[in-house]
Amino acid sequence: MSGMGGRAVKRTCLALAFAALVSQVPAYGHHSFGAHYFEEQSITIEGTLVEFDYRNPHAWVYVQAPDPGGEMRKYGAEWSNPNRLGQQGITKYTLKAGDHLIVSGSPGRNSSDYKLHLKRIERPSDGWKWAGMRGEKR
Numbered sequence: 001m002s003g004m005g006g007r008a009v010k011r012t013c014l015a016l017a018f019a020a021l022v023s024q025v026p027a028y029g030h031h032s033f034g035a036h037y038f039e040e041q042s043i044t045i046e047g048t049l050v051e052f053d054y055r056n057p058h059a060w061v062y063v064q065a066p067d068p069g070g071e072m073r074k075y076g077a078e079w080s081n082p083n084r085l086g087q088q089g090i091t092k093y094t095l096k097a098g099d100h101l102i103v104s105g106s107p108g109r110n111s112s113d114y115k116l117h118l119k120r121i122e123r124p125s126d127g128w129k130w131a132g133m134r135g136e137k138r
Contacts, residue, residue: 037106054092077118
């Protein structure tokens with residue numbers, strides 16, 4: 001093989017290695033919800049919105065609600081990313097502290113974390129709802 005052919009092969013191998021490395025970055029940055037939540041189960045909490053954290057990689061809804069024993073807890077509900085939510089008309093202004101909410105989702109694998117993977121959210125005061133990635137908004 002000539003010197004030119006060897007360089008071309010080296011460049012091609014380097015380009016392929018770089019492409020393989022870059023293609024793995026998004027997979028590394030995103031976790032599997034199944035690793036953190038019991039996706040086959042569902043719980044519903046009802047309470048007062050403490051904070052709506054609209055940021056990447058996922059928005060979080062924090063609700064003060066009673067646990068199964070009646071003690072008030074701060075639950076964190078992990079939602080979708082702001083880009084997807086924005087495509088569905090949900091902005092950082094959609095929910096406000098003090099809103100009364102009903103939130104349903106998959107419970108966290110560690111029950112003492114008081115978190116869930118949000119699947120449905122409702123604000124009874126005005127009938128606003130969201131359910132699933134396609135969104136059931138009103």
